[in-house]
Amino acid sequence: MSITFESLKLSDAxxxxxxxxxxxxxxxxxxxxxxxxxLGRDLLGVAQTGRRKKQPxxxxxx
Numbered sequence: 001m002s003i004t005f006e007s008l009k010l011s012d013a014x015x016x017x018x019x020x021x022x023x024x025x026x027x028x029x030x031x032x033x034x035x036x037x038x039l040g041r042d043l044l045g046v047a048q049t050g051r052r053k054k055q056p057x058x059x060x061x062x
Contacts, residue, residue: 002025003025003026003031004024004025004026005018005023005024005025005026006024008026008031008034008035008038009038010034010038027047028047029045029046029047032045033045
């Protein structure tokens with residue numbers, strides 16, 4: 001089963017913003033990091049180049 005932004009239980013406002021941009025599937029680092037951030041944990045992530053890091057950022061209100 002692949003992870004979707006919807007399955008990550010983000011706020012309604014963030015879900016709408018993602019849908020408006022047609023984002024359905026998080027990148028691998030997003031899929032691994034978001035659950036930890038939702039628990040309030042600090043996080044430092046590293047990802048390979050070419051993994052959608054330059055896309056516009058959404059406000060970090062999960």
